[in-house]
Amino acid sequence: MGKKAKALSKEEPPCLNYHRRIPYFELARATDNFSEDNLLGRGSIGKVYKGSLDGGLLVAVKVLNLEVERDSRSFDAECSTLGQVRHINLVKIISTCSNFEFKALVLEFMPNLSLDKWLYSQNQCLTLLQRINIMLDVSLGLDYLHHQHPHVIVHCDMKPSNILLDENMVAHISDFGIAKLMLIENKSTTSTNNIGTVGYMGPEYGSTGRVTIRGDVYSFGILLLELVTGKKPVDAMFSRKLSLRKWVRNAYPTAVMEIVDNNILRTELTNLQQHSDGVDILLRCLSSIIEVGLHCSKDLPNERLLMRDVVPRLQEIKNRVLVN
Template sequence: PQTALSDDNKLGQGGFGVVYKGTLPDGRRIAIKRLTTQSQKGKQEFLNEVKLVSSVQHRNLVKLYGCCTEESERLLVYELLENNSLSRVLFQGNLCLSWEQRYNVILGVARGLAYLHEDSQVKIIHRDIKAGNVLLDEKFEAKIADFGLARLYSDERSINTQIAGTLGYMAPEYALHGHLTDKADVFSFGILSLEIVSGRRSTDLNQPIERQYLLEWAWKSHERNEQLDLVDAGLNTVPPSFDKEQAIRVICVGLLCTQATPSQRPSMSRVVTMICGEAKLGKVSRPAMVELVDGVLKADTLNSSYSSQELHSSQCISSAR
């Protein structure tokens, strides 16, 4: 009903629409995503999300209850996740997640991606894994959301596609050349896991210069065997104290996921076993670092074969916020 789509019920707003809270007649609390009607992209976004989300079911993926189309109106109805997005909790709230909560969120996102890549009937690349697209339920269990940019894929080949996603989370081969495989999601997961451990965004220009770029700081800390410097200082004040061995393992997995060459990045199923301590960690080399300099995307890697690529208006790329 239109009364539910009021500013009083507004939960948030993203690049493709506004989200409101509501309640179904049976008492279930819902989140209503109202997609923008200003462009054709909104229609494609809607059709894509309905098709993909309705075809997958996993405890770490948000549930789609239904959809509604009437004239230019397009609505998606999801389960309501009480603790909103990970981005809001991690970067904007006054709540400091405990280490156990952070570890479980990282593991939950990893399991959700492993399902999408390897276990679901349709293989899906999400293309926009970031803190804003991870929702948290009342127990702070992670659920991956927002499948508007997701793509089906085949294991046999990469997809050459128009670039879409969020700077700061994008793999270099995809950001620069549009080469898309499941390893692009693996790269994004690596950035996200480092953000969760550190409690800060991947880029923060308010930090000292050596810590402004999280991935670069993580790599240098790893080289010095000082990985624990990366851990959110607030965790020292939240009992119980964090598990140092787990934290170092998660940081190393994050760096493995962001290796320059896609083939060097682990599959998400292997990521799950490494996070759980059931598989040995691979050798970590210098990760790929992609940044935007004067309107040009550049990849800085130790043995980089990537060239710079100028951004065009037709590319759908948003900055990390």
């Protein structure tokens, strides 16, 4: 069995704890009453806290910022369904907590936190191979959601802060299914424009608000370009006339090295010095990644790749890097 087949077959068994609904008082105790000291991150959807359950299990508690409804049955049913979605590159939903005034997801804790923190930290730096591994991990997770799971799951908000890294730097997609939870809770919502993040949403969202797997592909394409350049799509250098994608497209293929994240060049300096054609090898690798990113982020959804086609391309890029 090839590496890809092995990766796709690594669906996790159902979590033994999922059937146990965790009461509010246990989550409050686990997070020291949702203390700011335990706050891992915050966003429009809610806040995430680090916690330790009564049995000692470290978890991440995502307290959702949703409009409260008297009837939580649809929320609980959807969470139960999401709790059965298992793949090595998806964050496990361990349990839920839901009442009239409070809703939270109890998630697997990722000690290396988010990709966003690694990309823009002064103290941490990702090597090229680590970046490629993360790209491949995320592509496998999305491929599972789009093509391998019995029911298609659209993420709707793919971005670095929703990609979490475990102790081995394996990437896991977080917040899949959140869009559907939002629609359940806010029944008047007619689109997901309030869920996606500016810079990562496909241009079709603005005009139609439609949710499709190709919207996720667009976000993934932007993510690849961000991993190569170290630039956020909302960086101050970009405007209505110049986006991250246009900036990269203008530099591809003749001026690729001018837009590459300096951290990549620093981490690869030793490898470049050991090979007489090291710069050419690096250039070919980065150009291949950029090509995939540009293809995924085309304006017209039907012109984008599907994730099942992206996975083998990234696997091939990784294999070439390992050989060289």
